[in-house]
Amino acid sequence: SNCWGYGEDDGPFFWHKGYPIAQGNRQSPINIVTSETVYDSSLSPLIVSYEHCTSISISNNGCSVAVEYADTEQGPVIEGGPLSDAYRLKQFHFHWGHKDYHGSEHTVDGKTYASELHLVHWNTSKYQTFREAAAASDGLAVLGVFLEAGEEHQGLLKITDALNMVKFKGRTADLKEFNPKCLLPKNLKYWTYPGSLTTPPLHESVIWIVFEEPIEVAKKQMEKFRMLLFSQEEEDEKFMENNFRPPQPLKGRQVCASYN
Ligand SMILES: CN[C@H]1CN(c2cccc(OC)c2)S(=O)(=O)c2sc(S(N)(=O)=O)cc21
Numbered sequence: 389s390n391c392w393g394y395g396e397d398d399g400p401f402f403w404h405k406g407y408p409i410a411q412g413n414r415q416s417p418i419n420i421v422t423s424e425t426v427y428d429s430s431l432s433p434l435i436v437s438y439e440h441c442t443s444i445s446i447s448n449n450g451c452s453v454a455v456e457y458a459d460t461e462q463g464p465v466i467e468g469g470p471l472s473d474a475y476r477l478k479q480f481h482f483h484w485g486h487k488d489y490h491g492s493e494h495t496v497d498g499k500t501y502a503s504e505l506h507l508v509h510w511n512t513s514k515y516q517t518f519r520e521a522a523a524a525s526d527g528l529a530v531l532g533v534f535l536e537a538g539e540e541h542q543g544l545l546k547i548t549d550a551l552n553m554v555k556f557k558g559r560t561a562d563l564k565e566f567n568p569k570c571l572l573p574k575n576l577k578y579w580t581y582p583g584s585l586t587t588p589p590l591h592e593s594v595i596w597i598v599f600e601e602p603i604e605v606a607k608k609q610m611e612k613f614r615m616l617l618f619s620q621e622e623e624d625e626k627f628m629e630n631n632f633r634p635p636q637p638l639k640g641r642q643v644c645a646s647y648n
């Protein structure tokens with residue numbers, strides 16, 4: 389099991405002890421200062437090809453809830469935008485807070501959102517396995533989507549209705565044919581910058597693509613994430629919430645905007 393977490397004695401401020409890269413030069417998340425982003429006209433539109441979506445399962449891995457995808461040639465891929473290669477979807481997961489006013493990892497001019505969805509992809513053009521890609525500087529591409537409290541999100545219902553089946557750490561449930569395209573915002577304007585995984589092992593291997601427009605989810609859908617547990621059955625109940633890392637130093641990186 390992980391020796392890191394989000395508590396007072398194993399949370400983000402302690403991670404550097406086991407993972408010195410935590411104090412590296414391209415750590416994530418960051419606060420996106422919109423006045424300092426640079427419009428990059430060379431950024432082509434992002435191409436999201438999620439047609440063949442063979443989701444397998446949804447699981448509580450003790451730090452988040454994740455939906456895993458089969459690792460097949462014709463799986464869901466993204467390309468274009470800041471990417472020089474094709475990146476295949478491996479899993480998506482969420483980060484959220486104790487209340488709706490916070491919970492996202494990236495912030496925008498200091499604004500926090502209720503939650504942040506991460507769709508994790510790996511570079512299948514250059515690397516043979518996910519593990520190999522996860523340690524390479526251009527190995528991963530993660531799409532970040534902000535969630536804010538508002539109208540009920542129909543596409544997310546299949547996920548939020550499945551959460552009671554994976555309440556405890558280590559639990560997995562079938563979740564077939566879930567196409568996450570419905571979780572993307574209407575407007576695919578994005579910011580992009582070179583960063584890292586936001587949890588240990590904190591590899592500096594992620595090209596981040598963060599959409600500006602949040603999606604709306606109902607308060608009762610957000611509440612369902614907060615009834616998940618960090619703990620296993622038979623352990624003291626610890627509600628899974630505030631599983632987000634705070635913004636990290638930019639260290640001179642430039643954040644590019646896909647739009648002017
Ligand atoms: C526990 N969370 C991570 C698990 N993974 C991971 C990555 C690389 C190596 C590895 O073990 C060697 C596991 S992961 O790729 O699924 C991701 S993506 C991600 S985030 N929040 O930056 O999008 C965190 C993690």
Ligand SMILES: [Zn+2]
Nearest residue numbers: 481483506586
């Ligand atoms: Zn994440």
